[in-house]
Amino acid sequence: MxxxxxxxxxxxxxxxxxxxxxxxxxxxxxxxxxxxxxxxxxxxxxxxxxxxxxxxxxxxxxxxxxxxxxxxxxxxxxxxxxxxxxxxxxxxxxxxxxxxxxxxxxxxxxxxxxxxxxxxxxxxxxxxxxxxxxxxxxxxxxxxxxxxxxxxxxxxxxxxxxxxxxxxxxxxxxxxxxxxxxxxxxxxxxxxRGVYGAEVVFTGGTSDVHSGRSGGGVPNPATAIARLVAALHDEDGRVRLRDFYADVIEPTEAERADYAALPFDEAVWLANAGGAQGLAGEPGWSTLERVWVRPTAEVNGIHGGYTGPGLKTIVPARASVKLSFRLVPDQRPELVAEALREFVADHTPPGLHAEVIARGDGAPxxxxxxxxxxxxxxxxxxxxxxxxxxxxxxxxxxxxxxxxxxxxxxxxxxxxxxxxxxxxxxxxxxxxxxxxxxxxxxxxxxxxxxxxxxx
Amino acid sequence: MxxxxxxxxxxxxxxxxxxxxxxxxxxxxxxxxxxxxxxxxxxxxxxxxxxxxxxxxxxxxxxxxxxxxxxxxxxxxxxxxxxxxxxxxxxxxxxxxxxxxxxxxxxxxxxxxxxxxxxxxxxxxxxxxxxxxxxxxxxxxxxxxxxxxxxxxxxxxxxxxxxxxxxxxxxxxxxxxxxxxxxxxxxxxxxxRGVYGAEVVFTGGTSDVHSGRSGGGVPNPATAIARLVAALHDEDGRVRLRDFYADVIEPTEAERADYAALPFDEAVWLANAGGAQGLAGEPGWSTLERVWVRPTAEVNGIHGGYTGPGLKTIVPARASVKLSFRLVPDQRPELVAEALREFVADHTPPGLHAEVIARGDGAPxxxxxxxxxxxxxxxxxxxxxxxxxxxxxxxxxxxxxxxxxxxxxxxxxxxxxxxxxxxxxxxxxxxxxxxxxxxxxxxxxxxxxxxxxxx
Structure with missing residues (x-):
């Protein structure tokens, strides 16, 4: 060589x-x-x-x-x-x-x-x-x-x-x-893992409004998008889309034993994870399992209303969230896409318009x-x-x-x-x-x- | 004249x-x-x-x-x-x-x-x-x-x-x-109404991380900020800060009767509320009462992660929300500020750092x-x-x-x-x-x- x-x-x-x-x-x-x-x-x-x-x-x-x-x-x-x-x-x-x-x-x-x-x-x-x-x-x-x-x-x-x-x-x-x-x-x-990504947009009015004059009387799209995101996981951190886990194949005992035998230095892993301050994730699974063999729903970006310096007392007209789902065998991006549309429809409050924008077909x-x-x-x-x-x-x-x-x-x-x-x-x-x-x-x-x- | x-x-x-x-x-x-x-x-x-x-x-x-x-x-x-x-x-x-x-x-x-x-x-x-x-x-x-x-x-x-x-x-x-x-x-x-405004910032790592490599294993500040916002109201739209309603003085019957007697054109009101598509708010109160004599918690802005075009599969390092509370007699901005700090502490998940930045003392x-x-x-x-x-x-x-x-x-x-x-x-x-x-x-x-x- x-x-x-x-x-x-x-x-x-x-x-x-x-x-x-x-x-x-x-x-x-x-x-x-x-x-x-x-x-x-x-x-x-x-x-x-x-x-x-x-x-x-x-x-x-x-x-x-x-x-x-x-x-x-x-x-x-x-x-x-x-x-x-x-x-x-x-x-x-x-x-x-x-x-x-x-x-x-x-x-x-x-x-x-x-x-x-x-x-x-x-x-x-x-x-x-x-x-x-x-x-x-x-x-x-x-x-x-x-x-x-x-x-x-x-x-x-x-x-x-x-x-x-x-x-x-x-x-x-x-x-x-x-x-x-x-x-x-x-x-x-x-x-x-596979991936499926989409953006969800909630729209209220055509322009931001004064939170004093109208606040309390109209739906707030930013609050609604936050509630959508909060509802996406249950208390155990499991994703609440319909049938999300139905097709998930769990790793074999041999695989889990191998993962458990790998050296894992939490401090080093966190440092490589953008300097994160602590581990988090689905109970019952190790960190390696959480990122290798378990599916996730992550907020990649969230935005709505005024985000400049100081305060601006408005009710935003619009708020949006970019979501991506990491998938494991045998989950299928197209079924996740369908379940997400349903989930958004179920979590759109009266008075707001919802749009789900798929970002490609995803990768299985x-x-x-x-x-x-x-x-x-x-x-x-x-x-x-x-x-x-x-x-x-x-x-x-x-x-x-x-x-x-x-x-x-x-x-x-x-x-x-x-x-x-x-x-x-x-x-x-x-x-x-x-x-x-x-x-x-x-x-x-x-x-x-x-x-x-x-x- | x-x-x-x-x-x-x-x-x-x-x-x-x-x-x-x-x-x-x-x-x-x-x-x-x-x-x-x-x-x-x-x-x-x-x-x-x-x-x-x-x-x-x-x-x-x-x-x-x-x-x-x-x-x-x-x-x-x-x-x-x-x-x-x-x-x-x-x-x-x-x-x-x-x-x-x-x-x-x-x-x-x-x-x-x-x-x-x-x-x-x-x-x-x-x-x-x-x-x-x-x-x-x-x-x-x-x-x-x-x-x-x-x-x-x-x-x-x-x-x-x-x-x-x-x-x-x-x-x-x-x-x-x-x-x-x-x-x-x-x-x-x-x-x-009075007002109190503050920004809440959740920080995870020092940089955004790849949602494939680390997603599922670290806390997501954008998800956490969404959960904080979602927890801010109960199902009836009432604000869940401690003792938020303790000092609220309700309007007299004479006032409520006067408000009810005022002409109210929902379509015109919505048009003036930034073209909102529907009313919303605390049950049991009319729209005018909701914006005049009831306190609120509104998201004025929310931000975290990638918000440009398309998708970027990251777990953000940081997410923030700008909140303002409209207050009615005899609520006091300083007590709301205190209750908000407590609420944020109670809703900060392990592995994230929380900061509450007050925007002035507010107005009673x-x-x-x-x-x-x-x-x-x-x-x-x-x-x-x-x-x-x-x-x-x-x-x-x-x-x-x-x-x-x-x-x-x-x-x-x-x-x-x-x-x-x-x-x-x-x-x-x-x-x-x-x-x-x-x-x-x-x-x-x-x-x-x-x-x-x-x-």
């Missing part, structure tokens, strides 16, 4: 210098440049089939395939993305976000962890795999699919999947956009069956690479795993080697380079294990 | 041209100019003792005294103000706000109704009184006290009252900053005893001037009546001739000129009635 490591770093730093901020149209040229950089790197590595899918409306995605020597070997599709988050507030970065800077073992730069570092890890993994086996071709057919719109919510992913159904056909997806639990506690992630949750042999293979590969026991974990965030599973009709397993405190989406994003090297080792091993495990 | 009316209008339009916006330091020179204009007008009218109190830190106030012929006659202090509200949004005015424009019977301009028009009404009233009695001196000693900081919440009023205790000594205050109930329903106002409520002979005199004077029955009303807004009562130790009665739909504090403020002329007639008569009624 060490033989390739210098090369790997030089390449990754080059790639990280391309500001492929997909959500910013001014950077769409950079997204294309990033795709072409990756395609060139893959060709340099010897991948026989490399293509940039730049057909619009999707931002450019990269596809590559390296067929196995054995035509009956399984086909694996590695999913990742090469678009990156914006860098604001840029003044909080200690190094320029697009001049990847190595400090000790840490490589700082936007995209270092999310997700260019992990994609590059797979390029390195395949070189290592071929070197270790001494073969010209991998033990499984490896396909790489690196989209350019993940940070935008993958709006055209289904279209890409549909347009390239044959290219993307596979027996297994290896999803490479999630972290390990911790540096000293490598884990195999087995699922992500996903979890892989931990008894699937591919999960065992990932675990064994990580255990060998990290030379220590590997437990199960999940991530509370959301992504297109369920979508890939649904469209491709195959299981999705997770292989990642980044850390929860890599500050993705924030200033000073970094990746710990030795972890990426171990991740590449794990990938190299995984390709060797899979033919037998999936047979 | 007609003889003076032209003069009156010319003078008032001149005064309204001075943009005495007290809350805007750029207009403090105009506040001084406005005070001096009034002083000159009083001198022109023959008031023997006219002074501008321009001693800082209070903006200039005007004091004048016209002693009665009979040294034993009662002394009346007329209270009003000459500062005006800002004019934003100025583009919504149909006429320039500081070029008083007469359209039919309506005079448009900032301050026309609130409160220069009503102060000018008293100048005219005294001229009419002297003309009607043929005397050189009024039947009561009339003192005029016109402050320049009412729209700023009268922050230095107690200091002025203290510094000029002898000048302001009187047997009765005539408060001239409230409206009639309606053009066809003249009323004598008998009280104003005030109501005059309707059996006081001065109230009867005002009623008789209005009845004579308007030539129709005059009922009792109140106003839901707040002002310094309780403060004047407390410092001067005398009853406060209300004499106003403006209308609730004069659009005070809003674009296109106007006053209906014939009503001001009738108000002046009522004042002229009141000075004649008072010596006997107060003897």
């Amino acid at each position: 060490a033989a390739f490591a210098d090369d790997f770093l030089i390449g990754l730093r080059e790639w990280l210098a391309i500001p492929s901020i997909g959500v910013d149209p001014a950077h769409h040229g950079d997204v294309a440049a990033s795709a072409h950089w990756l395609a060139e790197a893959l060709r340099r590595d010897g991948w026989p089939d490399v293509r940039v899918w730049d057909e619009g409306p999707a931002l450019p995605a990269v596809y590559a395939c390296w067929p196995a020597a054995d035509p009956d070997a399984p086909t694996v599709l590695v999913y990742g993305h090469h678009d990156v988050q914006p860098v604001d507030p840029v003044e909080q970065w200690h190094h320029p976000p697009f001049e990847a800077t190595l400090v000790g073992e840490e490589l700082f730069g936007r995209g270092a962890s999310d997700d260019k570092g992990q994609v590059a890890m797979h390029l390195l993994g395949l070189r290592a795999h071929l070197a270790a086996t001494g073969a010209q071709r991998p033990a499984v057919t490896v396909k790489l699919f690196v989209e350019g719109e993940e940070e935008s919510g993958s709006p055209h992913l289904t279209r890409l999947l549909d347009d390239h159904r044959d290219d993307l056909a596979c027996d297994l997806v290896v999803f490479t956009d999630t972290p390990l639990y911790g540096r000293d506690a490598p884990t195999v992630c087995t699922g992500q 949750p996903y979890a892989v069956d931990i008894s699937h042999p591919a999960v065992g293979a990932v675990r064994d590969a990580l255990q060998a690479a990290f030379d220590q026991p590997v437990r199960f974990s999940r991530t509370g965030g959301s992504g297109p795993a369920a979508l890939l599973h649904g469209w491709l009709g195959v299981p999705v397993v997770y292989l990642g080697a980044t850390l929860p405190d890599d500050r993705i989406h924030a200033p000073n994003e970094r990746v710990v380079v030795p972890l990426l090297l171990r991740g590449a080792e794990a990938a190299a091993l995984l390709w060797r294990l899979l033919p037998e495990r999936l047979s | 007609a003889a003076f009316a032209d003069d009156f209008l010319i003078g008032l339009r001149e005064w309204l041209a001075i943009p005495s916006i007290g809350v805007d330091p750029a207009h403090h020179g105009d506040v001084a100019a406005s005070a001096h204009w009034l002083a000159e007008a009083l001198r022109r009218d023959g008031w023997p003792d006219v002074r501008v109190w321009d001693e800082g830190p209070a903006l200039p106030a005007v004091y004048a005294c016209w002693p009665a012929a009979d040294p034993d006659a009662p002394t009346v202090l007329v209270y009003g103000h000459h500062d005006v509200q800002p004019v934003d949004p100025v583009e919504q005015w149909h006429h320039p706000p500081f070029e008083a424009t007469l359209v039919g019977e309506e005079l448009f301009g900032r301050g026309a109704s609130d409160d220069k028009g009503q102060v000018a009404m008293h100048l005219l009233g005294l001229r009419a009184h002297l003309a009607a009695t043929g005397a050189q001196r009024p039947a009561v000693t009339v003192k005029l006290f016109v402050e320049g900081e009412e729209e700023s919440g009268s922050p230095h009023l107690t200091r002025l009252l203290d510094d000029h205790r002898d000048d302001l000594a009187c047997d009765l205050v005539v408060f001239t900053d409230t409206p009639l109930y309606g053009r066809d329903a003249p009323t004598v106002c008998t009280g104003q 409520p005030y109501a005059v005893d309707i059996s006081h002979p001065a109230v009867g005199a005002v009623r008789d004077a209005l009845q004579a001037a308007f030539d129709q029955p005059v009922r009792f009303s109140r106003t839901g807004g707040s002002g310094p009546a309780a403060l004047l009562h407390g410092w001067l130790g005398v009853p406060v009665v209300y004499l106003g001739a403006t209308l609730p739909d004069d659009r005070i504090h809003a674009p296109n403020e106007r006053v209906v000129v014939p009503l001001l002329l009738r108000g002046a007639e009522a004042a002229a008569l009141l000075w004649r009635l008072l010596p006997e009624r107060l003897s």
